[in-house]
Amino acid sequence: MTMRVDNHPVLGKQTDRKQVTIYFNGKPYEAYEGDTVASAMLAQGIYALRQHEVSGKERGIYCNIGHCYECRVKLEKRKVVRACITPIYNGMEIGSLTGFDERGE
Amino acid sequence: MKLWNLLIIGAGPAGLNAAIAAAEEGLKVKVIDEFTKVGGRLLGQLHQESKDNWWNGIEVANRLHEQAVHLGVKIECGVSVYDLEQAEFGWKAYTSQGMEKTDKLLLATGATEVPTPIPGWTIPGVMSIGAAQVMGNVHRVKPGNTCVIIGANVLSIAIANELKLCGVNVKEIIIPQANANLSDNGTPEKVMESFMRLTHMAPTILLRQAGKFATFIHPSFAVKFYPKNGIKLFDIPIKIKTAATEILGESKVTGVKTVNVRPNGEIIPNTEKITKADFVCIAGGLAPLSELAALSGCVFKYVRELGGHVPIHSERMETNVENLFVAGNITGVENAKIAMAQGTVAGLTIASEINGNKLQMESLIEKAVAAVRKERDEALIQFQPNIAEARDLIYQEFELEDRNMERPKRSIS
Numbered sequence: 150m151t152m153r154v155d156n157h158p159v160l161g162k163q164t165d166r167k168q169v170t171i172y173f174n175g176k177p178y179e180a181y182e183g184d185t186v187a188s189a190m191l192a193q194g195i196y197a198l199r200q201h202e203v204s205g206k207e208r209g210i211y212c213n214i215g216h217c218y219e220c221r222v223k224l225e226k227r228k229v230v231r232a233c234i235t236p237i238y239n240g241m242e243i244g245s246l247t248g249f250d251e252r253g254e
Numbered sequence: 255m256k257l258w259n260l261l262i263i264g265a266g267p268a269g270l271n272a273a274i275a276a277a278e279e280g281l282k283v284k285v286i287d288e289f290t291k292v293g294g295r296l297l298g299q300l301h302q303e304s305k306d307n308w309w310n311g312i313e314v315a316n317r318l319h320e321q322a323v324h325l326g327v328k329i330e331c332g333v334s335v336y337d338l339e340q341a342e343f344g345w346k347a348y349t350s351q352g353m354e355k356t357d358k359l360l361l362a363t364g365a366t367e368v369p370t371p372i373p374g375w376t377i378p379g380v381m382s383i384g385a386a387q388v389m390g391n392v393h394r395v396k397p398g399n400t401c402v403i404i405g406a407n408v409l410s411i412a413i414a415n416e417l418k419l420c421g422v423n424v425k426e427i428i429i430p431q432a433n434a435n436l437s438d439n440g441t442p443e444k445v446m447e448s449f450m451r452l453t454h455m456a457p458t459i460l461l462r463q464a465g466k467f468a469t470f471i472h473p474s475f476a477v478k479f480y481p482k483n484g485i486k487l488f489d490i491p492i493k494i495k496t497a498a499t500e501i502l503g504e505s506k507v508t509g510v511k512t513v514n515v516r517p518n519g520e521i522i523p524n525t526e527k528i529t530k531a532d533f534v535c536i537a538g539g540l541a542p543l544s545e546l547a548a549l550s551g552c553v554f555k556y557v558r559e560l561g562g563h564v565p566i567h568s569e570r571m572e573t574n575v576e577n578l579f580v581a582g583n584i585t586g587v588e589n590a591k592i593a594m595a596q597g598t599v600a601g602l603t604i605a606s607e608i609n610g611n612k613l614q615m616e617s618l619i620e621k622a623v624a625a626v627r628k629e630r631d632e633a634l635i636q637f638q639p640n641i642a643e644a645r646d647l648i649y650q651e652f653e654l655e656d657r658n659m660e661r662p663k664r665s666i667s
Binding site for chain 1: 288289290300308310312332334366367369376377378379380381382384385386388389390391393394395396397398419420421504505506507543
């Protein structure tokens, strides 16, 4: 079931957007141009984006506008970015951060 | 590297309007923002102002964006600022995309949501109310199908209705359990009091009624008669006598554990209940986002009415630090129209300094200052009472500081 709000009673219809594929922990997911990593994953029902470095418990977005850093993920195995302010692109590879030794730096 | 006349940090209502005002006066202006789209908090806003008039923040943002670009303003999104340094010419801003040089710097960073840490708040599916708003209205993705909102205030009620428009079943708006850190948001009497402070112009009948009652009823009395099962607004029950004690779930939210509470926040025994939900929003209110002002050496004051610590500034948006200005919610939490009006004041003040024509600009600036006061008087929602009075205190403080302050030494580089 899609979580996309394609028809909104006030904001209107979502115009056609280009579909792309992104990879999260190796698995392919559909996304749309204009999505952030966070919105693309949430649209697919994926809430947990990383595991806490010490407790290992799962974490997802909190503020969604870059303030809280809760949604940090690994981009292309080398960079840590905030999922909520990082635009997606076709073929993008995103991975969960799982511990201090896997920060990809 | 290009030297800008004005660099603005934050492409929200204040930043964009400042850019427009300054560019109209011939300044070379650049605006940067870390979000992916232009508009700041305008983007999420969607509420009915009157019977057939909606405040559609996306439309407002697009209009300001186009106007600024048309005037030659350079706007860049996805850029984060992590350091500021004074220089001979003005300021250097260190960003994720390199260094920017500018004569004048305007901080229009807006506000941030105040978190309410309650047990379980880090479980995936728990997010701030603003996060859900942006997900639904900006990204057009529902954060889930059913939701509970923890925190009863004007903002959470407005966004609850926006989530409903996105097709979310908002089960209830409740309050967080009172504790040492949350004495106000978690106490029914205090929540009632804040509802009752809303003006007669508040956007909904309940809140208007609450505002009217306030003239002859005390909140402690009103809260006594507030129904346990809440009053419905937009068909969503607002239960200010129900408190969340814990958010439940392992790798994903499953619901919220609640109890009934007395007007002072005390738990009523044997009233524990579980409300199922697949996401939970925490609404703790807004506070000025002022780290960059702190970094640049501004003098601060804590002002409850303005939402927290604000940099001391004049009504013309000057700070006590040379070539540094502020506008919008960084100066105190108010609505977008007020932020826009403040942006115009900042843009004009800065232009008059760059162009060296303060005398000619005087009447224009005075008009812009009066426009801010008018917006404030006509605001549909007052986030806090006595904002105008609190602001006057800040402006007085600015005058005092300005006289006493030893100018900070510039770094020569």
